[in-house]
Amino acid sequence: MLLDKNLPLPRIKLIDFGLAHRIQEGTEFKNIFGTPEFVAPEIVNYEPLGLEADMWSIGVITYILLSGASPFLGDTKQETLANISAMNYEFDEEFFSHTSELAKSFIRQLLEKDTRKRMTIQDALNHPWIKCNEHREDPKPPEHRKRGDRQQLRTKRLKEYTIKSHSSMPPNHTYADFERFARVVEDIALVEVGLGGVAEARGTLQDDMEALASIYSEKASWYREESESARQELSKLRYELRKVEASRRQLREDLAATEASLAGVGSRFLERTSRLDALRCEISAELQWVQDIVGSLRLGDGCHDNGDGTGDSNGDLSSSSSVTKDDVNKAMKELLGRPHGIALEITEASQQR
Missing domain, CATH: 1.20.5 (Single alpha-helices involved in coiled-coils or other helix-helix interfaces)
Known part of the structure; x- marks a missing residue:
């Protein structure tokens, strides 16, 4: 609970920090929990969070304080979150007919979907609408203020909105007077405790857990599909690799057989060559022997002796x-x-x- 410490009886500024988280610089933080109508788009989209998400919530609170209506609240949580993602809000004349353009500008710059364009804390403090109201003092205490027809924030409207919002019924988009906000919330809290607020909180938590489980289930299904596809591709690659390895082994065996065959052929070729050389030498020797015999025979035929000292070439x-x-x-x-x-x-x- 955030109070104004400068007053003897401090008024409540902000409440409900049950889901607050201290963000460490340099550490990425994501969260999907929170009151739906106040969460920033980056929470809906499960993106990394920073102080920009708090500035968005301040914009929603400012919208409610000035109009008594909620900018994004729908009939269901899903519709509310869809309105936030789609930036589906407007300054209805019914609620903003007496609101200044500076105030609307302040809200617009806070309800900016792009976190880089959204106002920072210092930008908000330096905004002209804040500056012009910074030193303005109340002329009368709250209990003596004049309540005219233009006053939008009434206790009845706040009570009606809050009860319907907590019971998941379609809201009428109204809030009551903020000066009595704390007391109304306390009354409603007591009623909720008496009627089984724990069961309702458990139901809300169950819804959130179901949403989270649905997200994780969808992601798990996607990862399983991708994993199955990758597994099939890997199986195909392994099959092709085995085929290539088998082909390589067969090729090596064929090469080895070819080399062995070539070695045998070479050995036989050398053997045949050696035998051919030996045969050639033998034939050459035999031919020489034949030539010698033939030569000697020719010599004997040409020089036949008859016994009387003369050669007879025709007698015998x-x-x-x-x-x-x-x-x-x-x-x-x-x-x-x-x-x-x-x-x-x-x-x-x-x-x-």
């Missing part, structure tokens, strides 16, 4: 040639019959040549 040419060819055929058969993988038969036609 036929018999010598036959003997020579027989020797050659035998040598060739012997050569071709050796185990070199060559099978060749000498035909009779080739023997007659």
Whole structure:
């Protein structure tokens, strides 16, 4: 409860700090609790809070004090919060016909949705409407003031509004005289205690908890959906990764098999090359041997001796040639019959040549 300490019998300035929270500088604070018609848009939207939220509430209180009506109050809490988010309020002529433009300007600058444009504490204290009323004194005490037809803040209207507001019935948007506000609130508090105020408070808390649970349920559902989608994508990526790994293993196995095959082919190639070189050498040696035999035979044919010191090239040419060819055929058969993988038969036609 905030009182005016400069008076012998201080009057109440502000009350109901049960949900107040000290904000530490540099620490983010969020909250969704509060009396619906007085909370700022950032509370409705569950955004970080600061002193700007209190300045908004001061704007609502000022609106009520000057008009006896609530700027955003609807038939239900949901409607009230929707009005706050939509900035759905106006200065009805029924209640503001005798309110100055400076006062309306003061309220407008406090009921600003953008916290950066909303008046600060110092801005509010320096506002012309506050400055021009700062040193104004009451000519008469409250109990002797003249109450005319233009006086909007009546006790009956405040009591009517407060009772209907607390019973969740559609309000008539009126407040009573603020000088008797404390006494009326005390009377209503006693009535509420007698009629089961604890149960009503519990119901209000239950509504708030249900709203909070609904918010968290919606968030949890969204996170579950996102998590399921991410899980499916991750599963697909893992499947593709396994396929790539399997392909890489198969490729490595194929490469290893190819390398082994190439090594075997190379080994066999070297072996065949070695055998070919050896065979080439043997064939060369055999050919040389054949050439030597043929050369010696030709030499013998050309120099046949008849016994009288003269050579006879025609006498026994036929018999010598036959003997020579027989020797050659035998040598060739012997050569071709050796185990070199060559099978060749000498035909009779080739023997007659």
